Amino acid sequence: MSTKDNTSLNLPVENPEAEDFLPLLGTDHVELYVGNAKQAAHYYMSAWGFQPEAYAGLETGLKDRVSYVLRQDKIRLVLTSPLKPGGDINRHIERHGDGVKAIALWVDDARKSFEETVKRGAEPYLEPEIREDDNGKVTLSGIHTYGETVHIFVERSGYDGPFMPGYRAWEPHYRAEPTGLKYIDHMVGNVGWNEMNKWCEFYAKVMGFAQLISFDDKDISTEYTALMSKVMSNGNGRIKFPINEPAEGRKKSQIEEYIEFYNGAGVQHMALATDNIIKTVSDLRDRGVEFLRVPATYYEDVLDRVGEIDEKLEPLRDLGILIDRDEEGYLLQIFTKPILDRPTLFIEIIQRKGARSFGKGNFKALFEAIEREQESRGTL
Structure with a gap:
């Protein structure tokens, strides 16, 4: 069909x-x-x-x-x-x-x-x-x-x-230069405890989606926190909705923090695609957009993990852009800090070089960076 x-x-x-x-x-x-x-x-x-x-x-x-x-x-x-x-x-x-x-x-x-x-x-x-x-x-x-x-x-x-x-x-005099953003790659929803499967079943039954990939607390966990996620997609792949729920950890996860401040389930982040992530992120940083940073040690062995890439490593390291590879290629991605006063909505910038996955190899470094931000807010 x-x-x-x-x-x-x-x-x-x-x-x-x-x-x-x-x-x-x-x-x-x-x-x-x-x-x-x-x-x-x-x-x-x-x-x-x-x-x-x-x-x-x-x-x-x-x-x-x-x-x-x-x-x-x-x-x-x-x-x-x-x-x-x-x-x-x-x-x-x-x-x-x-x-x-x-x-x-x-x-x-x-x-x-x-x-x-x-x-x-x-x-x-x-x-x-x-x-x-x-x-x-x-x-x-x-x-x-x-x-x-x-x-x-x-x-x-x-x-x-x-x-x-x-x-x-609407035709105001002021128009800023575009930053190279092309389309919405995916949109992530955060839901409450034990609700992930319910909403994945909703997208399967009600909208005809199918599961593209899943991650459990072994894939997405740190010393302190964990979460689980499944990615639902329609047939042509233009609409992809990862659904996250909290998992048991020693401290409050980013999903729990989101649900506490948003007062319920909602959209956690939008992933916006670009064809030139180095230029896009450079422009965004120059305009005041703040991004999460992983430790410099992330870049010491990243090429051993992901193999050869087209880009030079130095600008990726300078900007804090993460790299991951799957069977079909690699991707480059970076995440903003929350763009609102409440620690809820943020934006991901992603450039796909063949990869269809979502950066599993970056999860640990990314979520440790999120936890550092949570700690500064007193919510970890």
């Missing part, structure tokens, strides 16, 4: 175990509820190189909220803030702080996507609705997933305006 559906859309099948009955064409956008959308937009433009795309607010007829839409290549962020007291957005921000509310998925039939997932057990969030203006129409629908996170299905083949109906083009 997945082969037939993907072939008809000229989409390669990367995960043949996935049923892929929707199918999903890619990530349309990620919406974050934030306390101050205007200032958050300036941060993502100035520090990350996102470009202004669209705006909705009082000037477009909205009375209760405002949204700024930013884009860099295939990555689109929607930053939404409330304009009045009360309501779901204020409640969400009070409970969770700034965070991801919606992972919107690009589909060719939003109504069918809603019907197929709901009949398989998804809880409805948004009944199918058509939004229309002079530039065409967009059909939207949505379902709940872990925590208060939702998936919005977006059908936009008949629309050629800015973002979607209800928005207007």
Whole structure:
């Protein structure tokens, strides 16, 4: 079934175990509820190189909220803030702080996507609705997933305006240079104790995903903490959702810290892909983005572990970029410190040189670096 559906859309099948009955064409956008959308937009433009795309607010007829839409290549962020007291957005921000509310998925039939997932057990969030203006129409629908996170299905083949109906083009004078970010490689969800399998089964049953890889507490553990993770993927491999849960350790793990400060399950990080990680990370660092650092000793034997790579080791060492290899190639990756006041959401920068894995060989060094940050916050 997945082969037939993907072939008809000229989409390669990367995960043949996935049923892929929707199918999903890619990530349309990620919406974050934030306390101050205007200032958050300036941060993502100035520090990350996102470009202004669209705006909705009082000037477009909205009375209760405002949204700024930013884009860099295939990555689109929607930053939404409330304009009045009360309501779901204020409640969400009070409970969770700034965070991801919606992972919107690009589909060719939003109504069918809603019907197929709901009949398989998804809880409805948004009944199918058509939004229309002079530039065409967009059909939207949505379902709940872990925590208060939702998936919005977006059908936009008949629309050629800015973002979607209800928005207007946003054209400020200020535009920062892009930093080479290309697309969302994967998005990671943190869930509570013993909930990982429940949500992996949700993605398998409700959305037709299949497990790509799994890690247990033997793979992801340090002297103090541990976690477990499974990676769920759709058939064409464009949507990958690792799901993490805590595992028993001597001290509080990063997953427990996240759940404590986020007050429940939610999106832990977005992994953004680049074709030149050295330039991207150099630009981001120069603009004030802070990254986790592993000890210098990591680089003493890393090439013995991963073998020959195209890049010179010195700039990777200078920037703190990690290297790992699997049977199909290698990858380069680095993780920011939390980008919010609460130690919740962070961003990964990743460049794949053939590898399809997620950096298993870096886990110990990475999580020890995270623990050093936790210790400085007094939450380890």
